[in-house]
Amino acid sequence: MRPAGPAATLLIGATVIAVLPVLLPNEYYLTVLIVAGLNGIIALGLNLLMGYAGQISLGHAAFYGLAAYTTGILTATYHWPVPAGMAAAVALVLAVSALIAVPTLRLKGHYLAMGTLGFGLIVYIVLNEATGLTGGPSGLGGIPRLSLAGRPVTSDLAYYYVVWAAVLLCFAVAGNLVRSRLGRALRAIHTSETAAAALGIDTERTKIGVFVLSACMAAVAGTLYAHYVRFVSPGTFGFAASVQLVTMVVLGGMGSLWGGLAGAVVLTVLPEVLRALEDYDIVVYGLLLILCMMYLPGGLVEGVDRLWRLVTARRLRLAPPEDPA
Amino acid sequence: MSDLFQYILSGATVGATYGLAGLGFTVIFNATEIINFAQGEFVMLGGMLAVFAIRWAGAPLPAAVLAAVLGTTTVGVAMDRLTVRPVRGRSAIALIIVTIGVSIVLRGSAMLVFGKDAFSLPAFSAGEPLSILGAALVPQSLWVGGVTLGILVGMKAYFDHTIAGKAMLACAYDRKAAALMGIHVENIVSRSFALSAMVGALGGVILAPITLTSYDVGIMLGLKGFAACILGGLGNPFGAVAGGVIMGVLESLTAGLVSSGYKDAVAFVILLLLLFLRPAGLFGRAHAERV
Numbered sequence: 001m002r003p004a005g006p007a008a009t010l011l012i013g014a015t016v017i018a019v020l021p022v023l024l025p026n027e028y029y030l031t032v033l034i035v036a037g038l039n040g041i042i043a044l045g046l047n048l049l050m051g052y053a054g055q056i057s058l059g060h061a062a063f064y065g066l067a068a069y070t071t072g073i074l075t076a077t078y079h080w081p082v083p084a085g086m087a088a089a090v091a092l093v094l095a096v097s098a099l100i101a102v103p104t105l106r107l108k109g110h111y112l113a114m115g116t117l118g119f120g121l122i123v124y125i126v127l128n129e130a131t132g133l134t135g136g137p138s139g140l141g142g143i144p145r146l147s148l149a150g151r152p153v154t155s156d157l158a159y160y161y162v163v164w165a166a167v168l169l170c171f172a173v174a175g176n177l178v179r180s181r182l183g184r185a186l187r188a189i190h191t192s193e194t195a196a197a198a199l200g201i202d203t204e205r206t207k208i209g210v211f212v213l214s215a216c217m218a219a220v221a222g223t224l225y226a227h228y229v230r231f232v233s234p235g236t237f238g239f240a241a242s243v244q245l246v247t248m249v250v251l252g253g254m255g256s257l258w259g260g261l262a263g264a265v266v267l268t269v270l271p272e273v274l275r276a277l278e279d280y281d282i283v284v285y286g287l288l289l290i291l292c293m294m295y296l297p298g299g300l301v302e303g304v305d306r307l308w309r310l311v312t313a314r315r316l317r318l319a320p321p322e323d324p325a
Numbered sequence: 326m327s328d329l330f331q332y333i334l335s336g337a338t339v340g341a342t343y344g345l346a347g348l349g350f351t352v353i354f355n356a357t358e359i360i361n362f363a364q365g366e367f368v369m370l371g372g373m374l375a376v377f378a379i380r381w382a383g384a385p386l387p388a389a390v391l392a393a394v395l396g397t398t399t400v401g402v403a404m405d406r407l408t409v410r411p412v413r414g415r416s417a418i419a420l421i422i423v424t425i426g427v428s429i430v431l432r433g434s435a436m437l438v439f440g441k442d443a444f445s446l447p448a449f450s451a452g453e454p455l456s457i458l459g460a461a462l463v464p465q466s467l468w469v470g471g472v473t474l475g476i477l478v479g480m481k482a483y484f485d486h487t488i489a490g491k492a493m494l495a496c497a498y499d500r501k502a503a504a505l506m507g508i509h510v511e512n513i514v515s516r517s518f519a520l521s522a523m524v525g526a527l528g529g530v531i532l533a534p535i536t537l538t539s540y541d542v543g544i545m546l547g548l549k550g551f552a553a554c555i556l557g558g559l560g561n562p563f564g565a566v567a568g569g570v571i572m573g574v575l576e577s578l579t580a581g582l583v584s585s586g587y588k589d590a591v592a593f594v595i596l597l598l599l600l601f602l603r604p605a606g607l608f609g610r611a612h613a614e615r616v
Contacts, residue, residue, distance in 0.1 A: 056418050103601035109417030110360035114551055115600045118593040129586040250422055286429030293423045294411045
């Protein structure tokens with residue numbers, strides 16, 4: 001099977017996205033898919049950081065939340081127009097992530113994990129405590145709807161298309177990046193930072209760049225979240241959320257854009273399907289993380305790939321030997 | 326003035342348990358260079374197992390403490406054998422993710438088994454709070470201080486005077502050389518998980534009578550424990566405990582003098598500043614950074 005080219009991939013993706021709502025039994029699944037799309041955007045960015053550059057972030061939910069709150073506060077409390085609020089939110093996250101990235105990405109491995117984790121918790125605590133601005137633990141409501149060309153996006157179906165258009169856009173951007181010189185630089189850093197530096201790659205700037213890009217993708221998802229749900233509260237953006245995002249990337253497949261996206265969709269849809277899990281879901285997440293790392297480090301993508309090879313290999317063996325004559 | 330002293334006393338008490346959590350990080354890090362993200366869950370398990378040994382089995386307090394420490398130690402060893410050993414030698418990201426996975430499983434299981442309520446453990450000894458310079462000191466604080474000191478002295482003796490302790494130090498220094506000297510590295514690593522779980526559980530048990538314990542206290546205690554060992558210089562047991570006490574005091578002062586809501590942020594602001602400015606810690610030498 002010849003792998004599809006980038007343009008064809010996007011086309012297939014767009015078709016699936018366009019047709020999917022028709023197949024859904026009811027409106028509720030649309031909501032699930034919108035959330036899956038938002039998670040997918042973050043997972044795409046996080047995968048660039050984790051899967052390609054080999055740097056971990058345990059604080060990505062903080063960027064998601066920072067953006068959601070920024071646009072929420074600007075539009076609900078200060079009555080900014082929605083596009084201005086969203087732009088300001090992404091700009092703020094860009095600035096904050098760049099500021100954080102410079103010292104943080106000097107750290108490696110465990111130190112980096114703890115550094116990003118600490119940052120995430122500080123943001124979480126501030127969201128809870130700055131009650132005057134954020135509404136504290138009870139959250140912030142009254143956020144206006146997104147409007148496109150002067151018309152508010154009211155139906156879930158319309159919002160679904162908005163969100164998944166954003167997913168496709170991010171996928172295209174990430175895909176281009178991965179295939180570019182920069183993408184090769186990221187993989188070189190992943191393999192060996194020293195070797196990458198010796199080959200003339202500015203490792204520090206590259207790492208900071210990809211960190212900021214992935215934070216901005218989380219910010220885009222955050223603004224879309226805020227104007228969809230129209231209510232934000234700190235609980236959505238805590239440590240558990242950061243871990244969940246990492247789980248999506250790991251389960252889907254680090255270093256495969258499809259994988260990250262698939263992981264996000266699976267982990268968003270799965271709990272909805274397995275309602276019976278309820279309180280057990282957290283244990284299942286943990287087990288998924290451990291088992292995935294132990295037996296399937298390439299995630300779902302690797303699993304599907306192995307399965308495919310198993311199937312095709314068997315078929316080859318079963319085929320009758322060709323007659324040499 | 327007496328208020329200030331009160332903040333310092335209660336901060337130091339809580340800080341000692343951060344120190345013990347930090348000590349746990351140190352032991353595993355020294356033997357394996359792994360940061361165990363499930364360290365806080367050992368502290369949680371210590372407290373919770375003791376509470377439920379009393380509630381369910383009606384065990385007397387000393388037996389409950391013993392059961393909790395042994396139980397947690399077993400969990401620590403099981404964690405090493407079942408989850409850490411299979412991914413050893415892989416990238417740091419793999420190890421981080423596995424230990425995070427374990428912490429989630431432990432926390433989730435504790436929630437399912439013990440419920441979501443907060444519990445308290447009876448104080449180890451009865452008695453009125455002592456009054457020192459106008460500040461009240463509950464007897465349990467003395468237990469915390471005593472046990473922490475005891476563990477530190479015990480650790481020092483273990484690393485300085487026993488073959489097993491020296492073998493662990495040898496692994497920390499150079500794993501390959503240690504293996505060549507006939508040290509069974511895998512066993513030492515298991516032992517470091519056992520020791521670390523034991524120290525963490527003890528911290529959880531002695532803290533439980535002062536603050537409430539519940540299934541989800543592990544995240545914060547673990548992170549603060551990590552901040553404590555970064556403050557003291559990663560790999561240095563005395564630094565970890567000193568770092569914990571300093572952090573506990575700062576936190577308590579923030580709660581008392583600034584705002585109780587932001588007290589949890591103190592640890593992380595300190596953590597970030599240290600990581601950025603002085604990764605070797607307050608008491609560490611410049612070359613102690615191991616990455």
